[in-house]
Amino acid sequence: QVQLVESGGGLVQAGGSLRLSCAASGIIFSFNTMGWYRQAPGKQRELVAYITGVGTTNYAASVKGRFSISRDNAKNTVYLQMNSLKPEDTATYYCHSWQQDYWGQGTQVTVSS
Secondary structure (H helix, E strand, O other), X not given: OOEEEEEOOEEEEOOOOEEEEEXXXXXXXXXXXXXXXXXXXXXXXXXXXXXXXXXXXXXXXXXXXXXXXXXXXXXXXXXXXXXXXXXXXXXXXXXXXXXXOEEOOOEEEEEEO
């Protein structure tokens, strides 16, 4: 049974930080590029960052310099460190395994001004 379980969301003031985690099971984790996406109410889901199996990373322009994606293949977990959070970062954040195409259930991030 495949599971991608996100955690770490919450309510934070602008300028604060959160660290999201996505624990995967039932997939060949190191084989998959892992992405973090977000979706705000009334908006399309957008790619925030991704990391390949060997650690190559890429970021959306809106989060570059503030967010950092990392992974621990031994723990089958991908992380998203979010610093200098802004109200416009408010969204539900999802992790996704690219090659095996599975999604987590999402974790809510709310940034107050």
